[in-house]
Amino acid sequence: MSFVDIIGDLLGFGQLSAGEELIAAFIGAAIIGTLMLTNTALAGPWAKRKITAAFTDRIAVNRVGPAGLLIIVADAVRLLSKELIVPEEVDRPAWDFAPIVMAGSAILGFAVIPMGSGIQLADPETGLAFVFAVGSIASLGLVMAGYASNNKFSFLGGLRAVAQNLAYEIPLVLTGASVVLFTGTLQMSSIVQSQQAALLSLGPITIPAWYAFVNPFAFVLFMAANLAEVGRNPFDIPEAPTEIVAGYQTEYSSVYFVLLYLGEFVHIFLGGAIVTTLFLGGPAGPVLPGFVWFMIKIWAIFLFTQWARSAVPRVRIDQLIEIGWKGMLVLSFANLVLTAVIVGVTGI
Amino acid sequence: MSLEEPTPDSDAELDVVGETEDGLDYDALADLLGDKVRTREEHLNAEGFVIRPDDVQDVLFALRDEAGFDHLSSVTAQEYDDRYESIYHLKKFDDPTQQLSVVVPTSKDNPVSESAEPVYRTADWHEREAYDLVGIEYEGHPDMRRILLPETWQGHPLALDYDQTEPQIVTLAEHRNPLQEDHRAGDDSDTMFINIGPHHPATHGVLHVETVLDGEQIADIEPDIGYLHRCEEQMCQQGTYRHQIMPYPDRWDYVSAGMLNEWSYARAAETLADIEVPEYAQVIRTMAAELSRMAAHFLAMGTFALDVYGDFTAIFQYTFRDREIVQNILEDLSGQRLMFNYFRLGGVAWDLPEPREEFFEKTRDFLNDMPGKLDELHDLVTSNEIFQLRCVDTGVLPPEEAKSYGATGPVARGSGIDYDLRRDDPYGYYDELDWDVVTEDGCDNFARVLVRLREVEQSARIVEQCVDLLEDWPEDDREIQANVPRTLKPDHDTEVYEAVEAAKGELGIYIRSDGTDKPARFKIRSPCFSNLQTLPVMSEGEYIPDMIASLGSLDIVLGEVDR
Incomplete structure (x- = not known):
């Protein structure tokens, strides 16, 4: 029974007609959207501060509410009540669309992610291709923001974003494709399904056949490319606060800034969700319900990006291009070919 | 990068005019x-x-x-x-x-003097400052513009006839691209x-850096300073030697x-007024x-x-x-965390x-923890491969250029120039x-980063030895101040230029007295x-991120650049 059917059931629709299915699907989308936005609200104003503070020997927010949690409310009010400053000669409506494109595309990706406990809005056969495709739309938003802002720093940031995404999108997708070689399908639920088997049994401990264990090389490669994809250290080049002020974000304020920021965080979570689905067995895990495991996994990857941000310097744009085209691309092709050979010979 | 081969000193030394074993022979120079x-x-x-204005370059x-x-070192x-007069x-x-x-004296009605810029590149900015504040023009200078004040400023503030009550109008003009017409790599x-x-x-x-970019690379760059100019020299000229000048250096x-x-300032004024500082005070000063210095280098490292x-x-x-922690120790010592005002002419305040x-225990605890903390920094920073990728061979400053530009301090020492006034022109207690x-x-x-980190180690060594000395200092010999008259009036027309090794390099003070209790010129x-x-x-030809890194490694403080 799919997620939409469950919702239809709860609404008492019985056998769904086309109209009823639409209503159920909208409600499902709203639930998943709200879920991810809640996650982001938790991550942006609160968790990020707490995590960074832990890495840097500080305390961070602790005045408003228990453990400073109400800072989320305070920040929401603060950010929404800021004045929206629209600089002269910005290229509208591209300038207005950019934040929406960036936030929207990232949320869209969650439509096909199996979150466990039956939560998956849609499960098309091309699920993986879809999620990569919508993930890349964010680059369009970056270019729009950079180009439309009529600011030289934004412009540089936009150009950097394009260069960076070209250099990293290909290794990312190729490494993803090496997983597809194992599963033989792009459907997300099948990818999760094929990781359920046991890889090894060491006494009472059973190591599942997650692709992170089956092909750790691909996992590492994917995590590195993912850091570049979501623009976190050492690859936060499009923003690069000390070099080009704030890159493509420079001219945005108020709600638009919130949208950009939110888009970035949802994107990090989407990256985490893809990693979880492809390499970490999706929502699989002992004792706790699948959904909880899914959340734990994407938060672990969020933690990893924050760790990188606190401890690793940023590389230069030319160095990044070099790593991307000369290193990662070659490695990801090698990984793909090798996986193909192994799968072909052993017939897993 | 390797340094240029050292020239065989034994032969070269014989050719250097005026250099004798007892120091300089001014007659030979003359x-x-x-x-x-x-x-x-x-x-x-x-x-x-004293030379003629058209003989400067010769x-x-x-x-x-x-x-x-x-x-x-400096142009006054x-x-x-x-x-x-230019000195x-x-x-x-x-x-x-x-x-x-x-x-180099020049006449009142035609204050034009030959520029020293072709000889020493550092004269570029120094002479621009002289033109800006005093009004001497330098012939043959490549870029005779104001440097600290806006270009529309009327008059020269340190000139004798300057009217301070005259209001100034500062226009806001757009900066122009100096390479607008330059299409060096083809028309497109x-x-x-x-x-x-x-x-x-x-x-x-x-700091305002006027940058021209070719893609992400820097085609032309010019630092534009003066936004934090607070007339420090003028303010020092209006204070009395004894107490009123000492608070300014902190700023x-x-x-x-x-x-x-x-x-x-203490060193220059003590030489000027011939004051002997008690040894105990020198140890405390050191x-x-x-x-x-440790606090300043930590900040440089962090930023x-x-x-x-x-x-x-x-x-x-x-x-x-x-x-x-250093700030806490200094607060215990001086009562202040940043603007110490702790030195006095002839000693220290208390x-x-x-x-x-x-x-002593607090200071020792800090020093004992030091090696571990530096190891931690080396682990985190200097041994990080990405950090090395970013910093090695970027922002290269060859030693010859560094000397010509008058670079000193960690910047010069990072270019292999073995120059430190604490050792080479000793003062305080350093030579002991x-x-x-x-x-x-x-x-x-x-x-440059490595030099700073390693200098922190050396500073820790010095502090440790000072603490040892102070701990064992006999109680009846703790003289913190020499006898200095309440009003200091150095002889008319005495001139002195003295420098110390500050956190960023050679910090020099020139004072000319005119027989009153305030300096006639304070540079x-x-x-x-x-x-x-x-x-x-x-940074020319480098990427923007490297320029930013170079700027960081120079460790400038605009308060000191603009004064």
Whole structure:
């Protein structure tokens, strides 16, 4: 029974007609959207501060509410009540669309992610291709923001974003494709399904056949490319606060800034969700319900990006291009070919 | 990068005119210059050769090439009732105790003098400052514009007839791309002019860098300074020697290097008024100054990491955590955390805080934790491969360029120039203590960072020895201040130029007295001012991120650049 059917059931629709299915699907989308936005609200104003503070020997927010949690409310009010400053000669409506494109595309990706406990809005056969495709739309938003802002720093940031995404999108997708070689399908639920088997049994401990264990090389490669994809250290080049002020974000304020920021965080979570689905067995895990495991996994990857941000310097744009085209691309092709050979010979 | 082969010194030394075993032989120097030297005058630190305004380049070339004066430390300009005067303070990187002042008087009605810029590149900014503040024009200078004040300013503030009550109008004009018409790589290539600063996250204050980009690479760059000019020289000229000047040095390099700055004024004024500082006070001064240096280097390290890492990361917080401890110790000592005002002419304001044991214990605890903390920083920063990728061989400053631009301090030492006034022109208690001058041959951003980290180690060594000395100092011999008259009036027309090794390099003070209790001319030679001049050398052709890193590795403080 799919997620939409469950919702239809709860609404008492019985056998769904086309109209009823639409209503159920909208409600499902709203639930998943709200879920991810809640996650982001938790991550942006609160968790990020707490995590960074832990890495840097500080305390961070602790005045408003228990453990400073109400800072989320305070920040929401603060950010929404800021004045929206629209600089002269910005290229509208591209300038207005950019934040929406960036936030929207990232949320869209969650439509096909199996979150466990039956939560998956849609499960098309091309699920993986879809999620990569919508993930890349964010680059369009970056270019729009950079180009439309009529600011030289934004412009540089936009150009950097394009260069960076070209250099990293290909290794990312190729490494993803090496997983597809194992599963033989792009459907997300099948990818999760094929990781359920046991890889090894060491006494009472059973190591599942997650692709992170089956092909750790691909996992590492994917995590590195993912850091570049979501623009976190050492690859936060499009923003690069000390070099080009704030890159493509420079001219945005108020709600638009919130949208950009939110888009970035949802994107990090989407990256985490893809990693979880492809390499970490999706929502699989002992004792706790699948959904909880899914959340734990994407938060672990969020933690990893924050760790990188606190401890690793940023590389230069030319160095990044070099790593991307000369290193990662070659490695990801090698990984793909090798996986193909192994799968072909052993017939897993 | 390897340094240039050292020239065989034994032969070369014989050729250097005027250098003898007992120091400088001024007569030999005068013979070298022949009748170009019109008269000779005595300054307290060196002799001054008075020359004609159109002989400047000949004289300086001769002194540089044949007498070995490779360091133009400072250029002082001033106006007398009957003339203008530029003084070139020359030194040698090998031995800064060998000094010579070249005095160039120009007439009142036509204050034009030959520029020294072709001889020493550092004269570029120094002469622009002289033109800006005093009004002497330099012939043959490539770029005779104002430097600290806006271009529309009327009059020269340190000139005698300047009317301070005259309102000034400052227009706001758009900056122009100096390479607008330059399509060096073909017609379809284009450059982009971009203002980095004065409001930018990585300019360490209000520095404005006019940058022309070719893609992401820097085609042309010019630091535009003066946003933080606070007339420090003028203010010092209005204060009395005894007490009213000492608070100002804290406000030049205001990021915790205050003790070092205060020493520069103390040293100049003590030479001027011939004051002998008690040994006990010298030890306290040395300890306080080195603590200051550690705090300043921690801050430099942290902000450099901030520039390269791009965020307030762990490194920044770790360095600030350690700097905080130094600040607490200095607070115990002086009562202040930043603007210490602890030095006095002839000594220090007060003795160590009671109970002394507690103070010593606190300082020792800090020093004992030091090696571990430095290891931590080396683990996190200098041994990080991405950090090395970013910093090694970027922002290269060859030693010859560094000398010509008058770079000093960690910037010069990072280019392999073995120059440290604490050892080479000793003052305080340094020559009694056991420590080393740190140099690195890398000439790049990485070398400058390493020099600072290793200098912290050396400072810790010095502080430790000072603490040992102070702990065992006999109680009846703790004299913190010499006898200094309530009102100091040095003799009429005495001139002195003295420098100390501040956190950023050679911080020099020139004072001319006119027989009153206030200086007639007070000139500050700021190390950051000279060091910042090297930025174009380091960054042209590099990427923006490397330029930002180079700027960070120069460790400038705009309060000291603009004064």
